[in-house]
Amino acid sequence: MKEKLENITNKLPAVLALAGIILLWQVLCSSGVLPAYMLPSPVAVVSAFFGDLPNLMTHAAVTLQEAAYGLMIGVVLAFVMAPLLDRFELLQKAFYPIMIITQTIPTIALAPVLVLWMGFGMAPKITLVVITTFFPIAVGLLDGYKSVDPDTIRLMRAMGASRVQIFRHAQFPAALPQFFSGLKISASYAVVGAVISEWLGGFEGLGVYMTRSRKAYAFDRMFAVILLIVIISLLLMWLVNILRDISMPHLRAEHSARN
Amino acid sequence: MSLLTASHITKEYGGRTIIQDIDICLEQGELVSLLGLSGSGKTTLFHVLSGLVQPEKGQVFLEGEDITGKPGKISYMLQKDLLLPHKKIIDNVSLPLVLKGARKKEARREADPYFSSFGLNGAQYLYPSQLSGGMRQRAALLRTYLSKSRVALLDEPFSALDTITKGQIHEWYLDVMEKIDLSTLFITHDIDEAILLSDRIYIMTGNPGQIHQQLKIEPGRTHRKGFTLTDEFLNYKRQIIEILQAAPALPHAQETSV
Numbered sequence: 474m475k476e477k478l479e480n481i482t483n484k485l486p487a488v489l490a491l492a493g494i495i496l497l498w499q500v501l502c503s504s505g506v507l508p509a510y511m512l513p514s515p516v517a518v519v520s521a522f523f524g525d526l527p528n529l530m531t532h533a534a535v536t537l538q539e540a541a542y543g544l545m546i547g548v549v550l551a552f553v554m555a556p557l558l559d560r561f562e563l564l565q566k567a568f569y570p571i572m573i574i575t576q577t578i579p580t581i582a583l584a585p586v587l588v589l590w591m592g593f594g595m596a597p598k599i600t601l602v603v604i605t606t607f608f609p610i611a612v613g614l615l616d617g618y619k620s621v622d623p624d625t626i627r628l629m630r631a632m633g634a635s636r637v638q639i640f641r642h643a644q645f646p647a648a649l650p651q652f653f654s655g656l657k658i659s660a661s662y663a664v665v666g667a668v669i670s671e672w673l674g675g676f677e678g679l680g681v682y683m684t685r686s687r688k689a690y691a692f693d694r695m696f697a698v699i700l701l702i703v704i705i706s707l708l709l710m711w712l713v714n715i716l717r718d719i720s721m722p723h724l725r726a727e728h729s730a731r732n
Numbered sequence: 733m734s735l736l737t738a739s740h741i742t743k744e745y746g747g748r749t750i751i752q753d754i755d756i757c758l759e760q761g762e763l764v765s766l767l768g769l770s771g772s773g774k775t776t777l778f779h780v781l782s783g784l785v786q787p788e789k790g791q792v793f794l795e796g797e798d799i800t801g802k803p804g805k806i807s808y809m810l811q812k813d814l815l816l817p818h819k820k821i822i823d824n825v826s827l828p829l830v831l832k833g834a835r836k837k838e839a840r841r842e843a844d845p846y847f848s849s850f851g852l853n854g855a856q857y858l859y860p861s862q863l864s865g866g867m868r869q870r871a872a873l874l875r876t877y878l879s880k881s882r883v884a885l886l887d888e889p890f891s892a893l894d895t896i897t898k899g900q901i902h903e904w905y906l907d908v909m910e911k912i913d914l915s916t917l918f919i920t921h922d923i924d925e926a927i928l929l930s931d932r933i934y935i936m937t938g939n940p941g942q943i944h945q946q947l948k949i950e951p952g953r954t955h956r957k958g959f960t961l962t963d964e965f966l967n968y969k970r971q972i973i974e975i976l977q978a979a980p981a982l983p984h985a986q987e988t989s990v
Binding site: 624 | 779782783784803804805806808809810812816817818819820827828830831859861862879
C-alpha cells in the first residue's frame with residue numbers, strides 16, 4: 474500500500490508536466506495561434522486515432538510482426554554470439570569493432586539498400602530490426618558475463634565445475650540485468666526501425682500509413698500514428714519490465730530487504 | 733601418511749617465481765595456519781593446492797592420490813562469501829551437489845538438515861542480500877562442507893567480520909570442524925587469530941615465498957580458554973613478530989594487523 478502511494482507520488486510530476494504541455498498545445502490550436510495545417514490539436518489527433526482505428530490496427534499488426542520477428546532474431550543471435558565472443562578472445566577482437574561500425578550506419582541510409590536487395594515485403598524490415606536490436610543486447614550480455622567476480626569463477630572451478638556449469642550458474646544469471654536493459658532499448662528500437670524501413674518502401678505497416686497520410690496532407694492522422702507508436706513502445710517496455718521481474722525475483726527481495 | 737601433502741611446490745607467473753620449494757602437510761583433524769605478510773605467495777600456494785593452477789615443480793597429494801592441477805578435490809573458501817546473488821541460500825549451499833550431477837530437488841533435500849547446526853534455520857529460501865555478513869559467511873561454510881571434501885582451504889575467511897562476530901564464528905567453526913571431521917588449512921595475516929586457532933603455524937616469508945619456520949602451538953586447541961591472556965600466547969606472538977620483522981622487506985608489503 475505504502476509502495477503504491479510512493480509510486481503515484483513519484484509519477485505525479487511527470488503526469489502533470491505532460492498534461493500541462495497537452496493543455497497548452499490544445500489552447501494554442503483552439504485559439505488559432507497555430508493553424509491546423511501546421512499542427513493538429515490534441516483533440517483532432519485523438520479523434521483521428523479513433524476514427525481510423527480499424528485501419529490503424531491492421532497496419533500496426535504488420536509493423537508489430539516485423540518488430541517482433543526482428544527482435545526475436547536479434548535476441549537469439551545475441552545469445553548465440555555473446556558467449557562465443559566471450560569465450561574466444563580472437564573472435565571478440567575480430568568482430569567487436571564490426572559490431573560497433575554497423576551501429577554507426579544510419580538506419581535511414583541502410584533501409585533503401587535492403588529494399589533493393591530483398592524487395593518490398595517483410596524481409597528487409599525484419600533485417601533492419603535485427604541489425605538495430607542485436608547490438609544493445611549483445612553488448613549487454615557481454616558486459617554481464619564479464620561482471621562476474623573472478624574469485625567466484627575460481628571458487629566454482631575449485632568445486633570442480635565445468636565451463637558450461639560456470640556459465641549456467643554464474644555468468645548467465647549475472648548477465649540478466651544488463652540483458653534486460655539492452656532488451657528495453659531494443660524493444661523500442663525495433664518498432665522505430667520497422668516504421669522507418671516501411672517509409673522507404675512497402676505496402677503495409679504504420680510507416681506506409683504515415684507516408685500516405687503525409688501525401689494526403691492528413692496531419693491529424695500522422696500524429697495519430699505517432700501516438701500509436703508511442704503507446705506501443707511504452708507497452709513493450711512495460712512488458713520487458715514484467716519479464717525482468719519474473720526472471721530475477723532476487724532483485725525484488727533485495728528491494729524489500731532495503732526498505 | 734598425512735591427509736594432505738604438498739612437496740617441493742614452485743610456481744612462477746610471467747617469469748617471476750612467486751613461491752619456491754614449499755613443503756607442507758596437513759594431518760587428519762588438524763587446523764594449520766599459513767601466516768605471512770601480504771605478497772608472500774600464500775594465495776598462490778592455495779591456488780596450487782586446490783588444483784586451480786599447475787605448479788612448475790612439485791606435487792600435491794590427497795590421501796596418497798596425486799591431485800596436482802586437478803580441481804574439485806579440496807574445498808576452498810575466501811574472505812568474500814561469493815554466494816550467487818540470484819540463488820536462494822539453499823540453492824547456494826547445495827551448489828556443489830548440483831555441480832556433481834544431483835538434481836536441484838535432491839540437492840535441496842540433502843542440504844536442508846544442516847541448516848540448524850549451521851545456525852541458518854529459516855534462511856533456506858531467502859536470498860543472500862537478505863542475510864547479515866555473519867550468516868552469509870556461515871552459509872559459505874555450509875557450502876564448503878557440502879562439497880564433501882575432507883580438506884578445506886580457508887583464505888582469510890573471517891577478516892571482513894567485526895571482532896565480536898569473528899570471535900563467535902571462530903568458536904563455532906572449531907566446533908563444526910570437530911563434528912564433521914574436517915581438516916583445515918587456513919591463510920591469515922592476523923597473528924592472534926593464527927595462534928588462537930591453530931595446531932601448527934607455517935610462517936611464510938620472502939620473495940619468492942618460502943616456508944620460513946613451523947611452530948607447534950601448545951596447549952591443544954581444546955584447552956585454550958583465556959589463552960590470549962597468557963604468557964605462552966605472548967611468547968608465541970613475540971616469536972612470530974621477530975621472524976616476520978627479520979624477514980627481508982617485500983615489495984608492496986603491507987603492515988600485518990596485530
